[in-house]
Amino acid sequence: MIKPIRDSHKEMVGSLEKELHLASCIDFPQAKTVVLEEDNHVLGFITWIQSDDEVELLNLGVNPNHQGHGIGSQILKEWFNILADSQVKHIFVEVRESNAIAIHLYNKYGFKLNRTRLNYYQNPSENALEMRFDYE
Ligand SMILES: CC(C)(COP(=O)(O)OP(=O)(O)OC[C@H]1O[C@@H](n2cnc3c(N)ncnc32)[C@H](O)[C@@H]1OP(=O)(O)O)[C@@H](O)C(=O)NCCC(=O)NCCS
Numbered sequence: 001m002i003k004p005i006r007d008s009h010k011e012m013v014g015s016l017e018k019e020l021h022l023a024s025c026i027d028f029p030q031a032k033t034v035v036l037e038e039d040n041h042v043l044g045f046i047t048w049i050q051s052d053d054e055v056e057l058l059n060l061g062v063n064p065n066h067q068g069h070g071i072g073s074q075i076l077k078e079w080f081n082i083l084a085d086s087q088v089k090h091i092f093v094e095v096r097e098s099n100a101i102a103i104h105l106y107n108k109y110g111f112k113l114n115r116t117r118l119n120y121y122q123n124p125s126e127n128a129l130e131m132r133f134d135y136e
Pocket residue numbers: 020022058059060061062063066067068069070071072073074094095099101102104105108
């Protein structure tokens with residue numbers, strides 16, 4: 001079950017952000033992070049910012065040694081339960097156009113393509129797909 005991040009997890013999440021080539025968001029003051037851990041070892045995490053009724057999903061990451069075993073799906077599913085208690089109406093996430101696994105995952109959980117942001121990413125340069133989930 002996902003849990004709020006503790007101080008002892010922060011370094012592990014920071015390392016995972018780097019290893020997974022994700023933006024470094026763990027220290028954003030307004031960001032919230034929850035982790036899925038086992039024996040105080042972070043298997044995966046999700047970081048987001050909420051502003052009024054909108055949420056921006058900043059990072060979803062799973063330890064490379066544990067990818068492909070349903071952890072990303074589990075985190076996303078449990079995260080939706082957390083959000084259900086807030087007043088959120090829309091969720092946005094940006095993802096590299098080539099990131100087929102993440103796009104598949106977001107589609108599976110009801111996100112739709114909102115727009116393509118040309119050359120949004122650097123190193124390497126790539127378009128971003130902005131995906132959007134709307135609560136009914
Ligand atoms: C994207 C990510 C979070 C997915 O986590 P995960 O635990 O590996 O994913 P899951 O095991 O839950 O699988 C999710 C879906 O992708 C599919 N999938 C997983 N690995 C796959 C692979 N190597 N090739 C093809 N499909 C794959 C699974 O079959 C599953 O689909 P299904 O439920 O329809 O069968 C993980 O790959 C990751 O950390 N990637 C790097 C960081 C990143 O890109 N984050 C997203 C941008 S914010």
